[in-house]
Amino acid sequence: MAWIQLKFDYKHADADTLSDHLMELGALAVTFLDAEDKPILEPLPGETPLWEHLIVLALFDAETDTSMMDNLLKHSDFYQHFGDSYEWEIIRDQDWERSWMDNFKPMQFGERVWIVPSWCDAPEPDAVNIKLDPGLAFGTGTHPTTSLCLQWLDSADLTGKTVIDYGCGSGILAIAALLLGADKVYAVDIDPQAIEATKQNLERNAIQSERLVLGLPNDVELPQADILVANILAEPLRQLAESIANSVQSGGNLVLSGLLESQAEELKQLYSQWFTMDPVAKEEDWARLSGQKLATP
Ligand SMILES: C[S@@+](CC[C@H](N)C(=O)[O-])C[C@H]1O[C@@H](n2cnc3c(N)ncnc32)[C@H](O)[C@@H]1O
Structure with missing residues (x-):
């Protein structure tokens, strides 16, 4: 290609x-x-x-x-x-x-998570080490939006949770969620290279394939998850808002990134019809939104 x-x-x-x-x-x-x-x-x-x-x-x-x-x-x-x-x-x-x-080195996110290029040794062998080779897909952790999502996942208790990774790229967030204790992750992406990269990264981390449901958005039936993470751009986050909201169960968590700080308030308003939204988190010029799904009447 x-x-x-x-x-x-x-x-x-x-x-x-x-x-x-x-x-x-x-x-x-x-x-x-x-x-x-x-x-x-x-x-x-x-x-x-x-x-x-x-x-x-x-x-x-x-x-x-x-x-x-x-x-x-x-x-x-x-x-x-x-x-x-x-x-x-x-x-x-x-x-x-x-x-x-040549640019990609081991990096720590939050307390527990390290992203370790597949050709490097883990600096902290007992940490949650994610062996990664993004191939041509986006997602090494070097971008602030990925970093903001990894920090959120690191700070959460994911034990036994069902997580959706919408726009999985290299699979970095899906694999982080699984290694942090999530039971099952549904990962989708519109880019076939991303699906391939995620599959290979799953194998690299010796995660049982049954724990990840992976495919193009039209090919995967998404459940109502405990947590949905979507690091895609502001425009798809706007267009997909309703279906993203419907894919989170009442009381569940939403984590959105891929948006610039200047776009955060408008998207926060949009999602606040379904979620109680947290203050915006920022890294460099980028932002992360998070919130908790309101109970459906
Ligand atoms: C910024 S990258 C994020 C990759 C990874 N999740 C991360 O956090 O580093 C965005 C990914 O979303 C995918 N994407 C963009 N629009 C999408 C859409 N409408 N539906 C599904 N995936 C989408 C892109 O192909 C790309 O792999």
């Missing part, structure tokens, strides 16, 4: 906001390289004079309409910092895999 990659030189300090913007435009992943083509390992803070000259790689689905994207980029605030230097290229799967693998 081919992918397309947008590559450009970026001469400005605020790389973090640029990354968020590219993800909003549909990028599946964004990687920064230094002037010597080496991946930058640390997250890029909002303002730093260190990275005044970056090479930016953004991976998009092969179906992406590049002329529409050119147009959107030309009208973005970032355009002045890269001008016409950008180029689109078709890349093979393996090339992309290599670039993110």
Whole structure:
């Protein structure tokens, strides 16, 4: 399968906001390289004079309409910092895999959870270690939205619970829930690569396959779960609101991310017709909503 990659030189300090913007435009992943083509390992803070000259790689689905994207980029605030230097290229799967693998190191979330790349040893062997290889799917824990969801799961008592992971990507949240004690997880995604990555990550973590029901949204009959986690973008969260709400049982929990801080209040209002909503949690410019389902009359 081919992918397309947008590559450009970026001469400005605020790389973090640029990354968020590219993800909003549909990028599946964004990687920064230094002037010597080496991946930058640390997250890029909002303002730093260190990275005044970056090479930016953004991976998009092969179906992406590049002329529409050119147009959107030309009208973005970032355009002045890269001008016409950008180029689109078709890349093979393996090339992309290599670039993110270099960036991906063991990371801790909350008290108990570690995400450990499948080619690394666990720094804390007794922790809840999730062995992960996202392949081409989204979800390594490096993005604030995944991190916010992992922190919520880490803080909850999942013992014996039924969980839905809506938009599972690499399966990172589904597997975290299972290793934290959930009885059964239903994981769905519109991207077949995500289904494949989740299946392989399940095997990597030696979890019995009966504990995970996995598939495309139309192929999986969702139960009313104790907990539903959805780290997808604001627009699908708006469109799917009613069906998401219906998939949580009374008293059950909702965890939503993939939305920017600026989108949080509107979505909180929307979901408050079914849930008692908690204060918005934030990491960098991203937000997480959570709430408890109201009893149905
Ligand atoms: C931001 S990634 C999250 C992946 C992973 N759950 C995590 O937390 O890192 C969003 C995922 O949702 C999927 N997705 C987007 N819209 C969707 C929809 N309407 N229904 C199901 N999955 C969707 C995408 O294919 C992608 O894998």
